[in-house]
Amino acid sequence: MTSPPTTNVPPNAASNMTLASYRFPSHRLRRQQQESDRIPLVLVACGSFSPITFLHMRMFEMANDFARMNTNFEVVGGYLSPVSDAYKKAGLAPSIHRVRMCELAAEETSNWLMVDPWEAIQPEYSPTAAxxxxxxxxxxxxxxxILSADGESRRPVKIMLLAGADLISTMSSPGVWAEKDLDHILGSFGAMIVERSGTDMEDALANLSPWEENIYVIQQMIQNDGMYNSPSNLHDISHADYDGVVSSTKIxxxxxxxxxIxxxxxxxxxxxxxxxxxxxxxxTKSKEKQPISK
Structure with missing residues (x-):
């Protein structure tokens, strides 16, 4: 990962880091709990982010609300972790650009999200468990x-994966994920999953029953009605296959x-x-899509 070809990038920016200069970003990580009866929680979203969208950002806000209103967790931090260039996927821009775009989104539109470039700067693909x-x-x-609310002790922070429903579908598909990785991710850490239209959550969760207590499903309160997904709209052919779901692919x-956009x-x-x-x-710029192990 080389220096970003742009100006006005702070020297300590995530997009400027290399393996040699890496420092874990913690400038927005809370130093002390506010509620003593809750478990401190950090949310981590792994993905391509090519490019990052408002829906990626919105997932964190939904998870924060869900944790506050439905669990005994207290969210003390949130991280975007863009995948390495070693992840061969169509439409994947160089990691230097993806990290910088995530950084711009987090710094300019959020007051608590951060970008960790550790995964992005690795020369090889890093499994989610790693x-x-x-x-x-x-x-x-x-x-x-983290420092406890009373300031008298330190408490371990719960690390949890934040992802969309498409990920949970792959986890429940036989042979896609190694059993030991699933057990490590869902057993040791857990996951908050934001539902998505078209995903059969009941079916997916049924195959993940050994870890059901560590999987939290977040319902989307606002659903897009797929306003562009109308084959009869012949005057809008350019948008005919846009189904209203904001994804990096659609962008x-x-x-x-x-x-x-x-x-x-x-x-x-x-x-x-x-x-x-x-x-x-x-x-011409995208890399050839190749299947890799999770």
Whole structure:
């Protein structure tokens, strides 16, 4: 991961870090609990983020609300962990760009989210279990957890994976994830899963019953009605296959068709994409999609 080809990037920015200069980002990680009767929790979202969207950001807010209103957790931090370039996937922009876009989104639109480039700067693909182990080490091993609400002791922080329902579907599919990784992720850490239209959550969760107590399903209170998914709308052919679900894939499709992505992703990210002409010619710039183990 080389230096980002842009100006005005702070020297200590996540997108400037290398394996040699890496420092765990903790500038927004709470130092002390506010509620003594709750378990401190850090949420970690792993993904391509090519590019990051408002839905990615919104997942953290939904999880924070869910934890506050439905569990005994107290969210003390949230991290975006972009995948390494070693993850061969169509439409994957270089990690230096993806980290910077996540950084712009977090710094400009949130007051508590952070970007950890550790996974992105690895020369090889890091399994999700290894990424969560990294956060466990940095937060509980190196930092000794978090100061209790009364300030008299330190408490271990619960690290938990935050993901969309599509991930839980792959976890429940035989042969996609190694059993030991599933047990480590869902058994040792747990997951908060944001439901998504079209995903059969009951079926997916049925295959993950050994870890059901560590899986929290967050219902989306606001559902998109798929306003563009109407084959009868012949005057809007350019949007005919846009089903209303805001995803990175759909964003790249709109960009490829030279259509507006305003209000779908953060403005600083749009400016960055324009500046560096990302996703303009995905057919020639994207990497060949290759299956890899989780």
């Amino acid at each position: 990424v969560l182990d990294h956060f466990e080490h940095e937060i509980n091993g190196v930092r000794g957890g 790249r499709l709109l960009l490829k068709r030279d259509l507006s 305003t209000y779908l992703i953060p403005s600083p990210v749009i400016e960055y994409i324009t500046e560096h002409r990302l996703y303009v010619d995905e057919d």
